Amino acid sequence: MTENEPLHFHYDVDGNNFTSAGEASVQVKRMLRQMGFHPDLIRRISVAMYEGEINMVIHAKGGDADVYVTPECITVVLKDVGPGIKDVNLAMQEGYSTAPDNIRSLGFGAGMGLPNMKRYSDELKIDSVVGVGTTIEMKFLPA
Amino acid sequence: MIVYKHSVSLDADKCKGCTTCLRRCPTQAIRIRDGKACINPNLCIDCGECIRHCPYKAKKADFDQWDSLDRSKFLIALPAPSLFGQFANLDDTDYLLQGLMDLGFNDIFEIAKAAELVTDYTRAYMQRMGDAQAPFISTACPVVVRLISLRFPTLRNKMVPVAPPIELAGKLAKERALKEHPDLKPEDVRTVFISPCPAKVSWVKNTPADKECYVDYVVSMSDVYFRLLSKMDRKKTPKVTSESGAIGMSWPSSGGEASALMNDHYLAADGVENIIRVLDDIEMGHFPDLKFVEMNACPGGCVGGVMTVENPYIARVRIRSLQRYMPIVQNRISLQEGEPIPREILTVEPGEYSSAELLNADRAQSFRMMSEIERIWKLLPGMDCGSCGAPTCRAHAEDVVRGESSLDDCVIRMREQLKALQKEDGKGEES
Structure with a gap:
């Protein structure tokens, strides 16, 4: 590894196991603690990543989570081959949700997923094509 | 820094170096070194799980008699x-x-x-x-x-x-x-x-x-x-x-x-x-x-x-x-x-926060170490058998990079390497 090449961590987010959602963010959290990042930054990343993981499980039967870490920036890329987001602006509104009732009855699908990802990240990029899939890229900058 | 005083300790004479406590410790604070369990005081939370599970009663708590x-x-x-x-x-x-x-x-x-x-x-x-x-x-x-x-x-x-x-x-x-x-x-x-x-x-x-x-x-x-x-x-x-x-x-x-x-x-x-x-x-x-x-x-x-x-x-x-x-x-x-x-x-105050898991105080050095941990982890079998003295292969990779153990402590890997050598030897004889 050269000095500028980011550390890369890959996780498969299992779409068949609802209760396993959030495992990747817990592992990332530990790794970032080991590298000495500030607890508040680590919390922001784990909250945003957790929301992303849940979204992939609810809407897209899982996907891939990739985390790239440099001392200056942590990038989280969540990629799925799910149904895609029809109206990104609408999905960004708090309380808007297309989650089915059975998911909502479990306390998820409150329409806070994307808004929280935006709130907790420093930069959020959504690339979604209906019927093809969604890729979300979040950047987090240490204070 | 305030030094935390523990109440759980090891009776080395009774310890057989089995892997029970290693697996049961919820904070991965235990390693087996030189055939005996060692508790890392920075990670131990005195929960007593090792006392509960030790088959040889080798973990003890420091009560007043x-x-x-x-x-x-x-x-x-x-x-x-x-x-x-x-x-x-x-x-x-x-x-x-x-x-x-x-x-x-x-x-x-x-x-x-x-x-x-x-x-x-x-x-x-x-x-x-x-x-x-x-x-x-x-x-x-x-x-x-x-x-x-x-x-x-x-x-x-x-x-x-x-x-x-x-x-x-x-x-x-x-x-x-x-x-x-x-x-x-x-x-x-x-x-x-x-x-x-x-x-x-x-x-x-x-x-x-x-x-x-x-x-x-x-x-x-x-x-x-x-x-x-x-x-x-x-x-x-x-x-x-x-x-x-x-x-x-x-x-x-x-x-x-x-x-x-x-x-x-x-x-x-x-x-x-x-x-x-x-x-x-x-x-x-x-x-x-x-x-x-x-x-x-x-x-x-x-x-x-x-x-x-x-x-x-x-x-x-x-x-x-x-x-x-x-x-x-x-x-x-x-x-x-x-x-x-x-x-x-209102007397309860949280203890001082210092990430006990921190690899190195120098950020660049901890990055190099993390990269090395990832590399070594991929070389390990992923069986989490505990024979090397660490609770998981991941923990072993971390120990190797921290300089606390050697990659060769992995018996599974050694066995694979031995098999490969024997195979090579066999080939040599045939030709």
């Missing part, structure tokens, strides 16, 4: 409520209390009595703080306090600062003794906590230097159990009367402390691994409506402490039947609206 109690002092027993669940056919807690007096104690102050006061103070604290910082996390279990201090720095401000029952009981017991016996001097009075777990020993040992510790001795419940058995006499009418109600007696079972708060929005978790999962979830904002979180390191709550004698589920049932004939509550604090909670009650 019964014979070391100074009998020339005015000794006050502080029985944890879990003690009452240890005895079959106990239908009135007064028999047990009388048994303690007959063992030579001069007075008794029930932990359950103090717990009722802590319940009131906690309710008042939550009311004054409002919901913005909720959920509030109980600090009665010292393992939880240490775990949050070490690993969940963003949850530190959610910890309830109200003194735990053990502290309040010790304080009030001493005050009462000095008041009732004006001839006694403070140094003549000694409190003896009868504990279900080693974590309470750590709690006493780690009292900050500028703070008074109101508990002088911590003896193990299993030690007291046998002594009490022979003293408890059901034919004699007890001369002492319990000062606790059902609320205080509900504390030792998981969920008891929380339900006593009369707030439905609570969660009660028990067992260290479960607690870690819940704390991770709270940190990720998973439970928005939660007001209070009760956590006990031991399965089932304090009744599951490693120094108890009885199965925790049976102890729980016994306590429940004792509660039926107790007054709901015997100790109450009523604060006027807006009246502040006394400073001396």
Whole structure:
């Protein structure tokens, strides 16, 4: 590894196991603690990543989570081959949700997923094509 | 930096270097080195899981021995409520209390009595703080306090600062003794906590230097159990009367402390691994409506402490039947609206945060190390067999990079390499 090449961590987010959602963010959290990042930054990343993981499980039967870490920036890329987001602006509104009732009855699908990802990240990029899939890229900058 | 003093240690003569504690340790604080278990003091939270599971009884807790109690002092027993669940056919807690007096104690102050006061103070604290910082996390279990201090720095401000029952009981017991016996001097009075777990020993040992510790001795419940058995006499009418109600007696079972708060929005978790999962979830904002979180390191709550004698589920049932004939509550604090909670009650402070898991203080160096850990981890078989002395292959990779062990300690990998060599040799002969 050269000095500028980011550390890369890959996780498969299992779409068949609802209760396993959030495992990747817990592992990332530990790794970032080991590298000495500030607890508040680590919390922001784990909250945003957790929301992303849940979204992939609810809407897209899982996907891939990739985390790239440099001392200056942590990038989280969540990629799925799910149904895609029809109206990104609408999905960004708090309380808007297309989650089915059975998911909502479990306390998820409150329409806070994307808004929280935006709130907790420093930069959020959504690339979604209906019927093809969604890729979300979040950047987090240490204070 | 304040050095944390532990209460769990190893009896090296008894340790066979098996991998039981290695796998059971919830914070991966144990390694096997040179055939013996070693506990990393920076990661150990004194939960006692290694004591619970060690097949050779090689882990011990640093309790005060019964014979070391100074009998020339005015000794006050502080029985944890879990003690009452240890005895079959106990239908009135007064028999047990009388048994303690007959063992030579001069007075008794029930932990359950103090717990009722802590319940009131906690309710008042939550009311004054409002919901913005909720959920509030109980600090009665010292393992939880240490775990949050070490690993969940963003949850530190959610910890309830109200003194735990053990502290309040010790304080009030001493005050009462000095008041009732004006001839006694403070140094003549000694409190003896009868504990279900080693974590309470750590709690006493780690009292900050500028703070008074109101508990002088911590003896193990299993030690007291046998002594009490022979003293408890059901034919004699007890001369002492319990000062606790059902609320205080509900504390030792998981969920008891929380339900006593009369707030439905609570969660009660028990067992260290479960607690870690819940704390991770709270940190990720998973439970928005939660007001209070009760956590006990031991399965089932304090009744599951490693120094108890009885199965925790049976102890729980016994306590429940004792509660039926107790007054709901015997100790109450009523604060006027807006009246502040006394400073001396708000004593819990989280320990200093220093990530014990940090690879290196230098960020660039820790990056290089993390990259190396990832590389080495991929070379390992992923069996998590523990033969190398680390609990998982991942932990082994970290140990190698930290310079604490060698890649060659992996026997599975060595065997693969040996096989490959033999194969090569075989080929050589053929040609």
